[in-house]
Amino acid sequence: MVQVVLASRNLHKLEEIRRMRPDIHWLAMPPELPDPPETGDTFVENALQKATFVYQATGLPCLADDSGLEVDFLGGRPGVHSKRFSEEGTDTANNAKLLSALSGQAQRSARYRCVLALVAPGGQSTVAGSCEGEIGEGGRGSGGFGYDPLFFATATPGKTVAELTAAEKDAISHRGAAMARLDELFVAVGVGVQPSEATFGDTVPDVSGRA
Numbered sequence: 001m002v003q004v005v006l007a008s009r010n011l012h013k014l015e016e017i018r019r020m021r022p023d024i025h026w027l028a029m030p031p032e033l034p035d036p037p038e039t040g041d042t043f044v045e046n047a048l049q050k051a052t053f054v055y056q057a058t059g060l061p062c063l064a065d066d067s068g069l070e071v072d073f074l075g076g077r078p079g080v081h082s083k084r085f086s087e088e089g090t091d092t093a094n095n096a097k098l099l100s101a102l103s104g105q106a107q108r109s110a111r112y113r114c115v116l117a118l119v120a121p122g123g124q125s126t127v128a129g130s131c132e133g134e135i136g137e138g139g140r141g142s143g144g145f146g147y148d149p150l151f152f153a154t155a156t157p158g159k160t161v162a163e164l165t166a167a168e169k170d171a172i173s174h175r176g177a178a179m180a181r182l183d184e185l186f187v188a189v190g191v192g193v194q195p196s197e198a199t200f201g202d203t204v205p206d207v208s209g210r211a
Contacts, residue, residue: 007054007064012145047117061120071110108135112174122190129177
């Protein structure tokens with residue numbers, strides 16, 4: 001089974017990735033490592049930065065995700081700063097700030113974007129996915145995370161992403177679109193089906209059922 005380290009401590013992202021590709025032996029980051037840097041101006045730069053950081057520390061193939069929400073009326077913001085859009089940096093505060101910024105605005109088109117970067121001994125490569133939609137005027141639903149309670153995907157009209165089942169979200173999400181191309185990354189960097197055994201850390205935990 002292919003073994004890949006995930007360069008993230010976001011349990012929501014880790015669970016989605018683990019759920020989409022259960023055939024991969026996903027390894028958690030070594031607990032002694034600091035959080036990977038993400039100081040780039042684009043999703044590609046940040047994803048490569050995070051994957052490279054963890055790969056250099058472990059020597060094992062490493063996958064990093066960098067993703068966020070682009071709102072057309074806001075010129076593409078919050079973009080790479082989606083996680084830290086508000087001063088508090090919480091989902092509740094980020095959503096409240098976004099609703100305030102769009103108050104009274106008719107143009108509410110937006111999209112989720114995701115870039116996956118894989119860094120391995122054979123090189124590095126990226127793939128991307130997106131999900132078009134619009135921002136609602138209030139939060140709905142208890143599933144998902146981030147801006148999901150505000151985001152109505154074009155592919156699932158009438159429901160916010162937070163109102164979708166996990167399977168429904170995976171089928172239309174930006175991360176799902178990028179993960180559908182994961183094998184392209186394996187081919188690009190020469191990751192085979194029998195990489196060496198890990199010598200550190202734990203497998204990514206099953207956190208299914210968490211919000």
